[in-house]
Amino acid sequence: MIASTLPDKIVPKSLDALRETLERCDREGLKVSVEGGKTLSGMGPVLPRADVALITTALSAILAHEYHDLTCSAQSGVRVAQLNAALGEHGQFIPIDVPLRKKATIGGSLAAGWPGPRRHMYGRARDFVIGSQVALADGTLANAGGMVVKNVSGYDMSKLYIGSFGTLAVFTQLNFKTLPLPKKRRAMIAPLPEATRARAIERIASLVVPPAAAFCVEGFGKNVDGADDIDGRVLLYFEGTEELLERATLDTRSALGKAGVPETTIVDTGAAESLDRTIDACIANKRGRSITYRLFGSPGTAQERAERMRDACNRHELFTDVLFDVMNGDVFVRASERDASHFGAKIEACHADLRELEPRCTIVACDSVARASFEAWGAVPPAIEKMRAMKARFDPHGTLNPGRFIGGI
Amino acid sequence: MLKQRLIDALGADAVKTEPEDLAVYAFDAYSQGVVPAAVVLPANTREVAAAVKIAKDCGEPIVARGAGTGLCGGAAPARGGVVFSFARMNRVLEVDVRNRRARVQPGLINLDLSKHVAASGLFYAPDPSSQKVSTIGGNIGTNAGGPHCLSYGTTVNHILELEIVDENGDVTTTSVDDIGYDLTGLLVGSEGTLAIVCSAWVRLLRQPETVRVWLAAFDDINAASAAVTGIIGAGIIPTALEMLDRVMLPPIEAAFHAGYPTDAAAVLLIESAGFEDEMNLHENEIRRVMKENGATTWRAAKSQAERDALWAGRKGALGATGRLAPNYYIQDVVVPRTKLPQALKAVEDACAPQGIIAGNVFHAGDGNLHPLLLYDRGDPKQVAAVIEAGNEILKAAVDLGGTISGEHGIGSEKRDTLRRIFSTDDLATMSRVREVFDPRRSLNPEKIFPAGVGCAEVA
Numbered sequence A: 001m002i003a004s005t006l007p008d009k010i011v012p013k014s015l016d017a018l019r020e021t022l023e024r025c026d027r028e029g030l031k032v033s034v035e036g037g038k039t040l041s042g043m044g045p046v047l048p049r050a051d052v053a054l055i056t057t058a059l060s061a062i063l064a065h066e067y068h069d070l071t072c073s074a075q076s077g078v079r080v081a082q083l084n085a086a087l088g089e090h091g092q093f094i095p096i097d098v099p100l101r102k103k104a105t106i107g108g109s110l111a112a113g114w115p116g117p118r119r120h121m122y123g124r125a126r127d128f129v130i131g132s133q134v135a136l137a138d139g140t141l142a143n144a145g146g147m148v149v150k151n152v153s154g155y156d157m158s159k160l161y162i163g164s165f166g167t168l169a170v171f172t173q174l175n176f177k178t179l180p181l182p183k184k185r186r187a188m189i190a191p192l193p194e195a196t197r198a199r200a201i202e203r204i205a206s207l208v209v210p211p212a213a214a215f216c217v218e219g220f221g222k223n224v225d226g227a228d229d230i231d232g233r234v235l236l237y238f239e240g241t242e243e244l245l246e247r248a249t250l251d252t253r254s255a256l257g258k259a260g261v262p263e264t265t266i267v268d269t270g271a272a273e274s275l276d277r278t279i280d281a282c283i284a285n286k287r288g289r290s291i292t293y294r295l296f297g298s299p300g301t302a303q304e305r306a307e308r309m310r311d312a313c314n315r316h317e318l319f320t321d322v323l324f325d326v327m328n329g330d331v332f333v334r335a336s337e338r339d340a341s342h343f344g345a346k347i348e349a350c351h352a353d354l355r356e357l358e359p360r361c362t363i364v365a366c367d368s369v370a371r372a373s374f375e376a377w378g379a380v381p382p383a384i385e386k387m388r389a390m391k392a393r394f395d396p397h398g399t400l401n402p403g404r405f406i407g408g409i
Numbered sequence B: 001m002l003k004q005r006l007i008d009a010l011g012a013d014a015v016k017t018e019p020e021d022l023a024v025y026a027f028d029a030y031s032q033g034v035v036p037a038a039v040v041l042p043a044n045t046r047e048v049a050a051a052v053k054i055a056k057d058c059g060e061p062i063v064a065r066g067a068g069t070g071l072c073g074g075a076a077p078a079r080g081g082v083v084f085s086f087a088r089m090n091r092v093l094e095v096d097v098r099n100r101r102a103r104v105q106p107g108l109i110n111l112d113l114s115k116h117v118a119a120s121g122l123f124y125a126p127d128p129s130s131q132k133v134s135t136i137g138g139n140i141g142t143n144a145g146g147p148h149c150l151s152y153g154t155t156v157n158h159i160l161e162l163e164i165v166d167e168n169g170d171v172t173t174t175s176v177d178d179i180g181y182d183l184t185g186l187l188v189g190s191e192g193t194l195a196i197v198c199s200a201w202v203r204l205l206r207q208p209e210t211v212r213v214w215l216a217a218f219d220d221i222n223a224a225s226a227a228v229t230g231i232i233g234a235g236i237i238p239t240a241l242e243m244l245d246r247v248m249l250p251p252i253e254a255a256f257h258a259g260y261p262t263d264a265a266a267v268l269l270i271e272s273a274g275f276e277d278e279m280n281l282h283e284n285e286i287r288r289v290m291k292e293n294g295a296t297t298w299r300a301a302k303s304q305a306e307r308d309a310l311w312a313g314r315k316g317a318l319g320a321t322g323r324l325a326p327n328y329y330i331q332d333v334v335v336p337r338t339k340l341p342q343a344l345k346a347v348e349d350a351c352a353p354q355g356i357i358a359g360n361v362f363h364a365g366d367g368n369l370h371p372l373l374l375y376d377r378g379d380p381k382q383v384a385a386v387i388e389a390g391n392e393i394l395k396a397a398v399d400l401g402g403t404i405s406g407e408h409g410i411g412s413e414k415r416d417t418l419r420r421i422f423s424t425d426d427l428a429t430m431s432r433v434r435e436v437f438d439p440r441r442s443l444n445p446e447k448i449f450p451a452g453v454g455c456a457e458v459a
């Protein structure tokens, strides 16, 4: 066999170049790290071995926007913000909520398949994918779905690749259905003392006009809008027509008032950016001295789970920032320390405690050094054996992101 | 031996083996398959698992069956075997009102779920026209759609967690919130070829505050198609947007007295569900688009009774075809919504020269056509013509950038047609999933995959 002369970073400029790289790596036993915008590189374990970084960002063409059909198609290296800006020219968008969206690629976003805070309203990112093209580990191209909004022609293979963190195949192209942009956006921000919190959350969850996204936040300083005092705050984001937002505002004010929340600030200009900042905060990292966990669960238990995790971090004398998604139940807890040199020892004990408390919590942001010794994903799901078999069948040589995902898949 | 072991495990009244009892299980609403060796009616997941193990030991294929209303041969056994009927697993197990979800058994009838949770102000959104009889298990099997899926999404968007029994008889669960591969999303729509669904957590939605239903009639079906494109293109996504054509209006009106004009070329049935505050705005915009596209009649349903009547006609449409011909063959194709005029013309072109009358009642907002080809099964010439016309329609849909099934599935009917939209590599990739779940191909064999796909690799 000829010794490999592949550089350790490859940025294919064409589909063929990408296929050839994969084909060769697979044949020569080289391990490939698949990379988009790398905005999520603080999630999951550090790859045990990567010989070649395959970077998709030069596959950056928007292939079609059939705006009368409300569909579009783009190469996987297109940035989320770039795609939404193009769709916006015809008053449309795809509701994927990603941190650092100017950098994040659509391929990386769907490979992460992270369900965002607006999913109770619009559905999950996966619900917007109507077709895809992937390159398999050996470079073979495979298509799934198409350019129509309804399709039950065989297995929906896109679903398998979405959320697989690049361990089964590399997205090269994604087709989406789009939505008309909401006419107006509004953010409402209010302080949320712990004593009123449970009541306020209950009322938000039963608002007749629900917010598109709603977070309850303690800490995070200026990363998240609103005053960062000990009371915490609630941030509500509404989308819709002027008429609907007027009603939502009245209803929300009255609901929060009844729950004992004193005053609510309205932000109209910059509401979308405010939501972006909150989403960015979910994975905001303090270099070398913080770790952020995410825990899924039902909305009804979010507050309780968040407080339990917070209290555990506090017991280890770590600073904690807590944020939870009122509508969907996702909890984020960031534990940090002022001094990086103390962080290591404290977090080790804290991590063990958190895992005992919530075996399924996942590390979503942390520097590689700090997390190297931690199991990043948490307890394996019941169907892990099927997942292992899937990985073995799709990537028999363990070429794609080996060891990147849960249970070592 | 098969029979005795099944009886020992499930009890005599849960096992059918008499030929006269078995015959009906050879059919679904599309086709006749092979009469199974036995039918089991398990009462719980444990019994499903036990029966799967026995079938496996005896080398019998396994076919899961809901109500048998499928329209692609999905539940009709291709090789006999053991049919699993979920008629006794038909309950709502749990309702979690705070988190808007319910755990249900696969044999639960779709409409019964919405009835069950109505008092809590909730409903289950996927609403196939067969919802009075078809089951949640069958709906999961086919990823069923329905008129209201235009805005609410199809079945897959409403399934949160599945409890499954695999081909070995092992029980496991998958959840959309699991970290790991999205097996839930993959299992929905897999037509009983990957695993048997034994229970599901499904998403419930809050009943809308206001619902309005409108009817617009047109002299020309192309104008109706243009109006559909006009609405979607204007950035309005109604909750439902259905079309009924000249052929279908008179028999439906005669059967249901729904209030449809019987002399129009096409009618659009439009529903918008949401908030009172926005309704007038929606209504005005939709009416404007309809008028601009030449609607001759515009009517708003004034009461719940009028809304129900308009929907009863649409949902009962297939039954009303009995007034036109002894039999119908329903096609199911999807095209990009802007291609509706060309697609409807292709249907006409495929049918008229053969002397077949085709009616259309379909999910226009999704571009999902359901041409109904009317014929007499007793006449072999008509049967041949219908098959030929059906193929022409599939071909036309693919040529227009569309697909060969929007909601009914592939089953046995469209196995070979799958090659029209997928390459050998695409199909081989799909087949890897089958190999992981069901390497021996004992779960609903000879469905979805064209003959030959994957076999070479396995052998």
Ligand SMILES: Cc1cc2nc3c(=O)[nH]c(=O)nc-3n(C[C@H](O)[C@H](O)[C@@H](O)COP(=O)(O)OP(=O)(O)OC[C@H]3O[C@@H](n4cnc5c(N)ncnc54)[C@H](O)[C@@H]3O)c2cc1C
Pocket: A033, A034, A035, A036, A037, A038, A039, A040, A041, A056, A076, A077, A095, A096, A097, A098, A099, A103, A104, A105, A106, A107, A108, A109, A110, A111, A112, A113, A114, A115, A116, A117, A125, A165, A166, A167, A169, A170, A171, A172, A279, A280, A282, A283, A401, A404
């Ligand atoms: C609060 C919050 C909400 C979010 N909401 C959503 C949402 O609604 N919808 C959504 O989709 N995402 C959402 N995300 C997450 C989002 O998926 C990621 O953050 C994503 O944007 C990373 O993109 P990237 O290009 O930087 O990927 P990278 O960091 O480069 O890669 C991420 C992973 O994907 C793999 N990968 C990258 N490119 C490809 C490719 N072309 N093919 C296969 N694998 C690849 C990588 O190997 C890696 O495992 C959310 C995140 C947060 C924190």
Ligand SMILES: Cc1cc2nc3c(=O)[nH]c(=O)nc-3n(C[C@H](O)[C@H](O)[C@H](O)COP(=O)(O)OP(=O)(O)OC[C@H]3O[C@@H](n4cnc5c(N)ncnc54)[C@H](O)[C@@H]3O)c2cc1C
Pocket: B028, B029, B063, B064, B065, B066, B067, B068, B069, B070, B071, B073, B074, B075, B086, B106, B127, B128, B129, B130, B133, B134, B135, B136, B137, B138, B139, B140, B141, B142, B143, B144, B145, B146, B147, B191, B192, B193, B195, B196, B197, B198, B318, B319, B407, B408, B444
């Ligand atoms: C009048 C009429 C109107 C219709 N309207 C619509 C419509 O609007 N939209 C639509 O999508 N379809 C429609 N259909 C088609 C049909 O009703 C749907 O495909 C429905 O989902 C089938 O449900 P079923 O319970 O009858 O399942 P079956 O026909 O018994 O089975 C369907 C498939 O699901 C599999 N399956 C069943 N139970 C399970 C289980 N527990 N685990 C795993 N797999 C299982 C079967 O093996 C089979 O492949 C209509 C049919 C008729 C006759």
